[in-house]
Amino acid sequence: MGRVAGKKLLSIMALVAMVGLLLLPIAVSLPSLAIGADAPDAVKQEGEQKYEKGRDVYYKTEGLAIGAPAPKTVDGPKDYPRYNFESRVLLWFANQQHLYYGSFVLAVPIFCMVIEFMGVVTKDKAMAKRYDQLAYDFIKISLTAYSLTAILGGILIFTFLTLYPAFFGYLSSIFRPVMHIYALMFVAESGTLYIYYYGWDKMRDGFLKWIHLSMSVILNVIGTLLMFLANSWIGFMMSPAGVDEQGRFLGNIWHVIHTALWNPLNVHRILGNMAFGGGVVAAYAAYKFLASKTDEDRAHYDWMGYIAMALGVAFLIPLPFAGYWLMREVYAYRQQMGITLMGGLLAWLFIIQATMIGILFLSTNYYLWQALGRMRGAEKYQRYIKYLVFILCCGYLVFITPHTIVMTPAELKAMGGQQHPVLGNYGVMSAKNGGINVIITTTILSFVWYMRGNKVSTVSWSKFGNIFMGVFFACAYVNIIWLAIYGYYIPANVRVGLSVPQVATTLSCLFFMFPLNSAMMKGAKQMGAIEWGKISVRSQYALIMLATAFTWMMGLMGYIRSSVRLFWHVNEIMRDNSPWAYTHTVGFAANMISFNVLFFWVSILFVFWLGSLGMKKAPVPAKAGVPGGAPQPAAGH
Amino acid sequence: MGSTIVYGAISLVICVAYFLAVDHFLMDSQGLDFWYLFRK
Numbered sequence: 025m026g027r028v029a030g031k032k033l034l035s036i037m038a039l040v041a042m043v044g045l046l047l048l049p050i051a052v053s054l055p056s057l058a059i060g061a062d063a064p065d066a067v068k069q070e071g072e073q074k075y076e077k078g079r080d081v082y083y084k085t086e087g088l089a090i091g092a093p094a095p096k097t098v099d100g101p102k103d104y105p106r107y108n109f110e111s112r113v114l115l116w117f118a119n120q121q122h123l124y125y126g127s128f129v130l131a132v133p134i135f136c137m138v139i140e141f142m143g144v145v146t147k148d149k150a151m152a153k154r155y156d157q158l159a160y161d162f163i164k165i166s167l168t169a170y171s172l173t174a175i176l177g178g179i180l181i182f183t184f185l186t187l188y189p190a191f192f193g194y195l196s197s198i199f200r201p202v203m204h205i206y207a208l209m210f211v212a213e214s215g216t217l218y219i220y221y222y223g224w225d226k227m228r229d230g231f232l233k234w235i236h237l238s239m240s241v242i243l244n245v246i247g248t249l250l251m252f253l254a255n256s257w258i259g260f261m262m263s264p265a266g267v268d269e270q271g272r273f274l275g276n277i278w279h280v281i282h283t284a285l286w287n288p289l290n291v292h293r294i295l296g297n298m299a300f301g302g303g304v305v306a307a308y309a310a311y312k313f314l315a316s317k318t319d320e321d322r323a324h325y326d327w328m329g330y331i332a333m334a335l336g337v338a339f340l341i342p343l344p345f346a347g348y349w350l351m352r353e354v355y356a357y358r359q360q361m362g363i364t365l366m367g368g369l370l371a372w373l374f375i376i377q378a379t380m381i382g383i384l385f386l387s388t389n390y391y392l393w394q395a396l397g398r399m400r401g402a403e404k405y406q407r408y409i410k411y412l413v414f415i416l417c418c419g420y421l422v423f424i425t426p427h428t429i430v431m432t433p434a435e436l437k438a439m440g441g442q443q444h445p446v447l448g449n450y451g452v453m454s455a456k457n458g459g460i461n462v463i464i465t466t467t468i469l470s471f472v473w474y475m476r477g478n479k480v481s482t483v484s485w486s487k488f489g490n491i492f493m494g495v496f497f498a499c500a501y502v503n504i505i506w507l508a509i510y511g512y513y514i515p516a517n518v519r520v521g522l523s524v525p526q527v528a529t530t531l532s533c534l535f536f537m538f539p540l541n542s543a544m545m546k547g548a549k550q551m552g553a554i555e556w557g558k559i560s561v562r563s564q565y566a567l568i569m570l571a572t573a574f575t576w577m578m579g580l581m582g583y584i585r586s587s588v589r590l591f592w593h594v595n596e597i598m599r600d601n602s603p604w605a606y607t608h609t610v611g612f613a614a615n616m617i618s619f620n621v622l623f624f625w626v627s628i629l630f631v632f633w634l635g636s637l638g639m640k641k642a643p644v645p646a647k648a649g650v651p652g653g654a655p656q657p658a659a660g661h
Numbered sequence: 662m663g664s665t666i667v668y669g670a671i672s673l674v675i676c677v678a679y680f681l682a683v684d685h686f687l688m689d690s691q692g693l694d695f696w697y698l699f700r701k
Contacts (some may be wrong), residue, residue, distance in 0.1 A: 488668045495672035503680040514697050521693040525684040532683065 035227055035235040038219055043242060078268030081597070083279050091197060091273025094598035095190045103190040104602045111187040112604040113616065118180040120579055120620040121627075124300075125173035126254075127293075127578070128628075130247045131301020132166035133217070135159075135335055137240040144233055156228070158328055163221055165308060168631045170217060174210070191593045191600075198266075198273050198280055199257060206253045209246055216243045251297070252290050259286040262589060263357045264597050271597040284357040288350040295343045296581075300574045302336020307571035308632055310564035313557075323557035329567050330395065336570070337388050341467065341534060344381065344460055345527050354588075358595075365588050372610050373584050375426045378456070380577040382420040385463045387570040389416060392470040394563035401551025402477035415466050415501075423459035427451030449512075457523045458508025461530045465500055468533045472541050479548035489544045493537060503529045575624060579617035587613075 078089035097103035104111065136159045143155030184192040196203055220239045227236040259281075264271075266279030273280070309329030316322040355362035366374055393409050396402040428442040428451065436442065449455065472493070481489065507526050511519040589595050591605040599605075608616070688695035 487664065488672075491665065491668040492672040492675070495669060496676050499673070499676035499680055503684070507684065510698070518688075518693050518697050521688050521691040524691060525687040525695075528683050528687055529680060532679075 032231060032235075035223070035232050038223070039235055039238055039242070041215075078270070078272050078274050080266060080274055080276075080279060081269055082263065082265030082284060085274075085276075085279075087274030087276060089268055089270075089272035090275050091267070091271075092194075094194050094267075094271025094594060097190045097599070097601045099601050099603055105187060105189070110604050111602065115180075115183050115187060116583075116616060117620060117623075118176065118183045120582060121624060122173065122176040122180045123582060124575065124578070124620075124624045125169055125176055126251070127297040127300050128304055129166050129170045129173050130251055130294075131297045132162050132169075132305065133220075133240060133243050133247060134298060135301060135305065135332070136163045136166075137237070137244055138335065139331065140237055140240060144237060154327075158331060160224055161328065162305060162332075163224075165305065165632065165635055167217070167221055168634050169628070170214075172627070172631060174214075188593075188602075191598065194271070194594075194598060195257065195260075198260070201277055202253055202256060202281065206250065209250050209253070213243065213246045213250060216246060248294065251293060252286075253281075255289045255293060256281040256283070256286055258585070259283040259289050261594050262354075262361075262585070264594050267597060269597070271594065285350070285353055288346070288353045292343070292346040292350045295339045295346050296578065298339035299336045299343055300578055302332050302334075302339065303567075303571035303574040304628065305332035306336060306567045308332075310567040311632070313564050314561065319557055326398070326557045326559055329564065333388070333391060333567060333570065336574075337467070337471075340384060340388070341464055342531075344464070345531075348523065348527070361588055361595075364590070365584065369590075369607055370584050370587060372426070373580060373613070375424060376610075376614070377577060377580055377584070378424045378460075380573050380580065381460065382423055382463065383573045384570060384577070385467050386416060386420065387566045387573065389467055389470045391563050391566040391570070392467075392474045394560050394566065395474060396477050397560060398555045398558045399478035399552065400555075401479070402473075405473045405477065412466055412470060416463055419459040419462035419466070421459075422450045422455050423463065425450035425455070452511075454508050454511030454519060454522070457511075457526050458504055461504045461526050462501065464530050465497070465504065465533050468530070468537065469497055472537055475538075475541055476545055476548075478551045478554060479545050480551065481544040481548050483544055483546065486544055489540065493540060493544075496537060497533060500529050500533050572621065572625070575621045576617060579620050580613075583613055583617060 075088040075090055077086055079086055095103070107114075139155050139159040139162065143152045143159060146152045146155065216239060220236070220243055223236060223239070227233060260266075260283055263284040265283040266276055266281075267273055306329045309325045309332055313322055313325035313329060316325060351362065351366065354365065364370060389412065393412075396405055425447055427448065429444070431439070431442070439445070443451070450459075483489065504526055507522045507529075511522050587607055589600075590607065591600050592598065593600045685695045694700065
């Protein structure tokens with residue numbers, strides 16, 4: 025009894041310590057936050073004598089220019105020391121790898137939290153154990169990756185310091201308190217993660233389990249704040265605020281953090297990271313599935329892959345809308361920047377991005393259709409899949425059609441202009457919004473089919489429910505396509521607003537049809553249990569495809585976002601005078617992204633291998649796993 | 662068969678009304694006129 029009370033006390037103390045660690049950076053930074061608008065009068069008066077006044081380039085407020093102006097760099101060893109190699113490429117590589125691992129270790133603990141919570145609240149003890157084991161498997165994967173993230177972060181800082189000292193010096197002079205908070209938060213994150221991981225077994229039951237779960241919440245709050253702080257740096261580089269036109273810091277650190285693009289970047293990145301993390305774990309599960317020797321292992325990894333994929337796709341679905349918001353804010357901040365992105369220099373990269381998004385959704389749908397095969401009773405949907413394929417292909421082809429094509433003069437003459445007389449019509453946003461919304465709605469429909477695959481509703485209103493659901497989806501498709509067509513007949517300033525009801529239509533399917541389906545399936549008759557592990561091998565390759573496409577797209581979008589600054593380190597404040605202040609060709613960028621993707625996957629395979637070294641194999645039962653039975657965990661801890 | 666038609670009709674009325682309301686009010690909230698083409 026005394027031992028249990030001691031454990032409780034210890035765990036509560038650990039939790040309090042984590043909350044303290046979480047708050048520590050804020051407490052430490054308070055004095056530095058006081059400089060500026062809220063500083064005492066004496067300090068202000070002294071400052072006014074010493075410093076000039078400056079006007080915020082974004083907020084248009086006045087403040088004391090307490091910082092140094094942005095350095096005017098010149099091409100040479102002082103501002104741009106280098107090897108006999110393009111420094112930007114080295115930085116690109118270090119940055120991208122750090123970002124991949126950072127995204128992964130941010131996303132996986134969020135999954136752990138969700139899955140552990142599901143395990144705690146579920147009443148079925150066998151299921152609770154499976155969820156707990158799955159959450160543990162997830163965090164174990166991320167632990168090794170966490171060390172690698174820190175190492176890559178170090179490499180990135182050294183790369184900045186040694187190759188771009190003037191730029192990094194300026195950035196760190198502006199973000200001095202933020203960078204220190206970041207470092208302290210990192211310490212808090214590490215401490216919390218290790219207690220969370222190593223305390224798993226000791227805190228597996230009752231009250232202690234809730235404490236453990238609370239730790240995962242704190243871990244994720246710290247992780248998310250870390251990401252928000254890092255986002256403030258890139259937000260500042262794209263859309264600076266809190267400085268005057270010479271780049272002098274005006275004393276309000278919140279203005280520097282809270283730039284025009286900070287919030288859209290935060291939302292877009294957190295959703296992207298979650299989708300990416302889900303994809304990587306799903307690929308891990310797929311790899312383990314393919315390498316499995318027993319039915320139990322196959323069942324476990326099939327289930328793991330499905331959960332990871334479902335979580336990833338849950339965040340993939342709203343991702344295009346967050347991206348749309350980001351682009352809208354970019355246009356609102358600087359119209360020219362938006363045009364460079366989507367209608368100018370970088371427009372072709374968006375066509376590649378559309379192709380990748382389409383591949384993501386096609387892979388997801390393909391996996392779900394394959395997954396129907398592990399359910400008895402789901403055959404009834406098989407004959408309708410071809411119609412979904414048709415709808416998806418139409419949406420996809422419209423989505424990837426470019427507005428204009430690069431052509432020879434002879435081809436141009438033959439076609440009668442840069443725009444194809446028929447296909448050119450699909451190259452505008454009106455059509456593309458329709459295309460992507462059709463694709464996402466179809467993915468939602470595939471999920472609904474999957475959720476009811478082996479079930480027959482027994483509620484008294486099931487007939488009406490089924491008809492209503494069918495009509496709702498049909499009307500949603502009609503509304504999306506109608507709005508896309510309607511956009512051609514109204515002026516651009518009205519047309520631009522149509523994307524909002526289009527998105528709302530898609531989200532209506534998600535938020536109304538999922539609960540309706542769940543209500544209909546309450547107490548439903550099961551045609552047969554889900555036979556985990558009884559799924560085609562092709563489905564697992566679809567999961568690997570999904571993860572690879574995520575990785576490639578992340579690299580691509582990071583490049584696009586960074587390239588839009590063109591020849592600026594900090595947009596319109598600090599010019600990039602290095603010899604590499606130009607935009608690479610699409611081919612070079614694609615090769616570079618592919619190299620980054622390849623390196624990440626090779627290195628993460630190494631991480632997976634390291635993780636497997638610590639695994640204790642669970643005893644394999646003499647009898648083969650019963651299809652549909654609860655699979656045993658593949659590894660113990 | 663009869664109930665199917667009735668259910669289908671009720672569903673259609675609800676869904677069409679819902680999506681038209683979504684189109685109208687979300688355009689209106691942006692200060693735009695959804696019925697622009699029909700008013701011209």
